[in-house]
Amino acid sequence: MPVLTISSARKAFGKVLALDGASFELHQGELLALLGPNGAGKTTLIRAITGRVRLDGGEVRVFDRVVHGGQTPRELGIVPQEVAIYPLMTARENLRAFGSLHGLTGQQLTDQVEWALRRTGLTDRSAEPIKQFSGGMRRRLNIACGILHRPRIVLLDEPTVGVDPQSRDHIYDVLGELRADGISLLLTTHHLEEAEARCSRTVIIDHGKVIASGTLAELVDRTVGRHRLVTLRTDAPLAQGALPATIEIDQVDPRVLRARLSDVALELPELLSRLHGAGRAVEDVDVRGPSLQAVFIHLTGRELRE
Amino acid sequence: MRTLLRIGWVNLRRDRVGQALTFLLPIIFFSIFASVFGGQGESRTPSIRVAIVDEDRSELSRRMIAALQKEAGLRVRLTGDDDPAPTSVPLDRSAGERLVREGTVPVTVVIPAGLGAAFGQTGFGGGPALTVFADPSDPIAPNMISGLLQKATMTAAPDLMMEGGIKQFESHAGTLTPEQRAAVDAWLPRLKPGGAGGSNGVAPSMGVTVNVVDVMRSDDRRGSLVSFYAAGVGVMFLLFSMVGAAGGVLLEEVESGTLERLLCTNLGMSGILLGKWLFMVTVGIAQLTVMFLWGDLVFGLPLFSHLPGFFVMTIVTAAAGAALALALATLAKSRAQLSGFSTILILTMSALGGSMFPRFLMTETMQKVGLLTFNAWALDGYLKVFWRNAPLWQLWPQVTVLLALTAAFLAGARLFARRWEAA
Numbered sequence: 112m113p114v115l116t117i118s119s120a121r122k123a124f125g126k127v128l129a130l131d132g133a134s135f136e137l138h139q140g141e142l143l144a145l146l147g148p149n150g151a152g153k154t155t156l157i158r159a160i161t162g163r164v165r166l167d168g169g170e171v172r173v174f175d176r177v178v179h180g181g182q183t184p185r186e187l188g189i190v191p192q193e194v195a196i197y198p199l200m201t202a203r204e205n206l207r208a209f210g211s212l213h214g215l216t217g218q219q220l221t222d223q224v225e226w227a228l229r230r231t232g233l234t235d236r237s238a239e240p241i242k243q244f245s246g247g248m249r250r251r252l253n254i255a256c257g258i259l260h261r262p263r264i265v266l267l268d269e270p271t272v273g274v275d276p277q278s279r280d281h282i283y284d285v286l287g288e289l290r291a292d293g294i295s296l297l298l299t300t301h302h303l304e305e306a307e308a309r310c311s312r313t314v315i316i317d318h319g320k321v322i323a324s325g326t327l328a329e330l331v332d333r334t335v336g337r338h339r340l341v342t343l344r345t346d347a348p349l350a351q352g353a354l355p356a357t358i359e360i361d362q363v364d365p366r367v368l369r370a371r372l373s374d375v376a377l378e379l380p381e382l383l384s385r386l387h388g389a390g391r392a393v394e395d396v397d398v399r400g401p402s403l404q405a406v407f408i409h410l411t412g413r414e415l416r417e
Numbered sequence: 418m419r420t421l422l423r424i425g426w427v428n429l430r431r432d433r434v435g436q437a438l439t440f441l442l443p444i445i446f447f448s449i450f451a452s453v454f455g456g457q458g459e460s461r462t463p464s465i466r467v468a469i470v471d472e473d474r475s476e477l478s479r480r481m482i483a484a485l486q487k488e489a490g491l492r493v494r495l496t497g498d499d500d501p502a503p504t505s506v507p508l509d510r511s512a513g514e515r516l517v518r519e520g521t522v523p524v525t526v527v528i529p530a531g532l533g534a535a536f537g538q539t540g541f542g543g544g545p546a547l548t549v550f551a552d553p554s555d556p557i558a559p560n561m562i563s564g565l566l567q568k569a570t571m572t573a574a575p576d577l578m579m580e581g582g583i584k585q586f587e588s589h590a591g592t593l594t595p596e597q598r599a600a601v602d603a604w605l606p607r608l609k610p611g612g613a614g615g616s617n618g619v620a621p622s623m624g625v626t627v628n629v630v631d632v633m634r635s636d637d638r639r640g641s642l643v644s645f646y647a648a649g650v651g652v653m654f655l656l657f658s659m660v661g662a663a664g665g666v667l668l669e670e671v672e673s674g675t676l677e678r679l680l681c682t683n684l685g686m687s688g689i690l691l692g693k694w695l696f697m698v699t700v701g702i703a704q705l706t707v708m709f710l711w712g713d714l715v716f717g718l719p720l721f722s723h724l725p726g727f728f729v730m731t732i733v734t735a736a737a738g739a740a741l742a743l744a745l746a747t748l749a750k751s752r753a754q755l756s757g758f759s760t761i762l763i764l765t766m767s768a769l770g771g772s773m774f775p776r777f778l779m780t781e782t783m784q785k786v787g788l789l790t791f792n793a794w795a796l797d798g799y800l801k802v803f804w805r806n807a808p809l810w811q812l813w814p815q816v817t818v819l820l821a822l823t824a825a826f827l828a829g830a831r832l833f834a835r836r837w838e839a840a
Contacts (some may be wrong), residue, residue: 124427126840162681163677163680163681164840165840175467181838183680183681183682189681191674191677191678192674193673193674194673194674194676195673195675195677195678196675197675198673209678209682211685212679212682212684213682256678391483414596
């Protein structure tokens, strides 16, 4: 059973249609990437899930209970895109403040604060004012404040924006541990490689509608196909007629050739043999599988949105 | 250089707050101070409220009262309830003194019994002295009244003064001849007010004696004066610090995203606003207390002898100031807008409300306009506590208005804050 269900969500702000019938589900223990160009409706959708936007049509269900506008379900933990913490307070003081506001008291509050500090690797720095924290540490504390009350679903709005690769890895390690605890995670990001590598499933939204959803393999099959893009560089240019029309010669550097191969093991040796026969030495070969980036561009186009 | 000028011009043209602070604020202040000091086309001297106790009930006292009533710069009252109807009870000495002590009028003139008779006998200013009960918080009114009393005496009763003079002359130099008597009798009616002749050239020594009495009988005038300025400056800076705090606790939270996070917890918007307001009220009370304590320690402000009244006024003032700041912060779209708008509003209210220049020295119109401001009610309350030593119950008008303002500002803040709730 899904822990979160969005059904035909519609929302307009004046003449701007932010959500136009978006629907998808989040399952137990899943890390779901919600992708889309700027202005696609991701933030409105996240705010609708938290009850901060009243839908004009459709509904949001959390554990099969309808979310009403103005009421945030207690099962939800929210990690906003902004580092929403008090900079003059220490990490521990921030966590105790947000814990209290979530209804935690006494020993339970103390235990949860320690748990969140441990989970995000901030125990040693918990007594320092936030203004001394690096960007990565602030992001981790931002997450700690969102998971403090042990929510069963965590919504993360671009949790890794502006942090270095080490901090990013650490943040995904934390998210992995939460998944292992059975917590379901919905994440928005513009880092498609991250979504590809870390998320179990992807939902792509554009113009307020869900235009694709599934695992990477499913999305690839439905969009760009499973071809591999092979790029070769030879020691000297080749004449256009010397190769089949399916092989593209780079306009800028005619020594660079590109081919889309559906069976690399079978077709690549044949291509190399043909180049060798034409008297060209191959200096470099790059084989790339279909990426989420390719799927995303295929679905949403290359035009700028803003 | 041209590029820099162009950048500066474009930025100023698009910065509405900057334009308001540069051009609008000086005009507002110029207009306020021109109105306060220039009288807005009224008499250059502000109209002074004066109560008159007529213990003499003589021809002279009636004429003096009539002369004072004709003065454009005075508003004369003869009864306790400001009712000009002839059925009202005339003021007696103690009621007149009470009117000054309560701040209803800045001066009360007592025309003592026997003045008219003595005047008729001597004509040269002898007889009992007039008493002027004065509130020293208004240093202008007693001096002005003393001068006007001399003028009223001179212009109201030159014939009586002449009669007295002739009697004095006769007692020392012998009775006038029938011809001299006939000439005096023919001339005296011309000296009456409205008579054919004038009264120019009367010697200044022929006036009445005036005793000014400080009814506040303050043991520590300097300390009381310091308390007035402590309240004036304190209330103005309370507003500035409250607006700064409201911007900090609310708009900064909007910008940083913590408000969104708070709204996703058990707190509703009403709970958040109430919590912010309570915090700001506490800070405001602490701020005013520290300021008055400093006044007590360094300038001899009599804080500890007025503690109950001080705390009543401080609590309601801080409550209303914090609520006003919260309403402004929820109305503003950004911290820059809040800062610009509130600077104009606070300085304007402070100028009109008496934080910069005492309201009782303003024209009557400006005093009434001042009552539209938050500062005026707060300062009136502090004035009652520290200057008039008023009992707590007498603070009810100020407390009621400030509490009503608090409720109105909080309701406004709640209404404006709806924009941050679920869309």
